[in-house]
Amino acid sequence: MSTLTELxxxxxxxxxxxxLLENDLIITNFLDQxxxxxxxxxxxxxxxxxxxxDNELLDVLLGRKSxxxxxxxxxxxxxxxxxxxx
Numbered sequence: 244m245s246t247l248t249e250l251x252x253x254x255x256x257x258x259x260x261x262x263l264l265e266n267d268l269i270i271t272n273f274l275d276q277x278x279x280x281x282x283x284x285x286x287x288x289x290x291x292x293x294x295x296x297d298n299e300l301l302d303v304l305l306g307r308k309s310x311x312x313x314x315x316x317x318x319x320x321x322x323x324x325x326x327x328x329x
Contacts, residue, residue: 252278255286262297269304273326288318 255278259270281289295303295314302308304326310319 258293266301269326272329288322292319
């Protein structure tokens with residue numbers, strides 16, 4: 244279960260803000276649904292995912308592109324799968 248404080252939750256949402264509206268909508272919807280269930284491992288994976296460029300991230304979230312390199316981990320794959328399912 245999540246051990247995030249309110250401040251950490253706010254920081255995660257701030258970090259999730261993207262330059263493309265489509266990414267914002269997908270990620271915000273995901274956080275609205277799952278934020279209270281996120282584990283520390285999930286937060287680390289999301290933080291890493293948020294390091295992707297906006298266009299590349301959108302391609303991954305829409306399933307036009309697969310995760311590659313440092314982003315191709317089981318934790319990130321699971322979270323992206325949850326985002327795609329919403």
